[in-house]
Amino acid sequence: MLDTVMVFLEEFNARKNIQPHEMKWLLMETDAMRDVVKNLNKLNYIAGAIVIDGKVEAFSIGGRLGEKTVTVHVEKANSNIRGLYPAINNEFCKHLDESITYVNREEDMGITNLRKAKLSYKPVELVEKYIVKSIK
Numbered sequence: 001m002l003d004t005v006m007v008f009l010e011e012f013n014a015r016k017n018i019q020p021h022e023m024k025w026l027l028m029e030t031d032a033m034r035d036v037v038k039n040l041n042k043l044n045y046i047a048g049a050i051v052i053d054g055k056v057e058a059f060s061i062g063g064r065l066g067e068k069t070v071t072v073h074v075e076k077a078n079s080n081i082r083g084l085y086p087a088i089n090n091e092f093c094k095h096l097d098e099s100i101t102y103v104n105r106e107e108d109m110g111i112t113n114l115r116k117a118k119l120s121y122k123p124v125e126l127v128e129k130y131i132v133k134s135i136k
Contacts, residue, residue: 002037005049008056009033012076033074036061046070048092050077050084057081058088062103070096071104085117 049059058077065071077084
C-alpha cells in the first residue's frame with residue numbers, strides 16, 4: 001500500500017499550485033505521510049483508499065479517540081474527479097466499527113472551502129482550538 005499511496009501523493013502534490021515558500025511544508029507533510037502509512041499497525045490507525053483503474057485516487061487515515069470517536073487525520077483525493085472527497089469520507093465511515101458514533105474531522109486551518117465542506121456534514125459540536133505556549 002505504501003508505494004501506491006506515495007505515487008498518489010506525488011501526483012497530488014504536483015497538481016497543487018505551491019508557492020516556493022510553502023514547498024518545505026509540503027515535503028514535511030509527505031515525509032510524515034510516508035511514516036504514518038509505514039506504521040499504520042503500530043499506530044493503531046485505520047486507513048482506506050479508493051482505487052480507480054488500479055490507481056489510488058483517494059485515501060483517508062484516522063485513529064480512535066476514546067470508545068465512540070474516530071479522528072480523521074488525513075484525507076486526500078484527486079480533485080479532478082468530481083465527488084471523490086465526499087466518496088472517500090463516506091466509504092471510510094461505512095467501514096468503521098459499529099461502536100463508532102462520532103467522527104472528528106479536525107480543524108479547517110482557516111481555509112474557507114475546507115470549513116464549508118466540514119460544516120456540510122452538520123457537526124454535532126464545534127470546538128475552538130487554542131495554542132498553548134510556555135512563557136519563560
